[in-house]
Amino acid sequence: MAEVIQGRLGYNSENNRYGLLVDDLWEHDGFHCGECLQVLVDEEWVDTRIEMAWERNGGEWYLVGTPFMGDLEFIQAKIKR
Secondary structure, three states: OOOEEEEEEEEEOOOOEEEEEEOOEEEEOOOOOOOEEEEEEOOEEEEEEEEEEOOOOOOEEEEOOOOOEOOOOOOEEEEEO
16 A cells, blocks of 8 residues: 655755655655646645646646646645655
8 A cells, every 4th residue: 555645845946846845854856747646725635747838938837637837835735655
């Protein structure tokens, strides 16, 4: 059975990607396009994946099927390991 790790999204300026922070430590230092995770939307966990919209402002991260685009800092998230 996979371990579930819960934290928040944070921007990692070392690799220009969003990663998962737990207690301000990188649990996952940078998601790649297409990677799956769950995020909290209106008190409900939603399955999503992270993608890059290149046509917007030279590239903007977003979470498919959620209202989140651009600044993804502090969004509550979970991944399976």
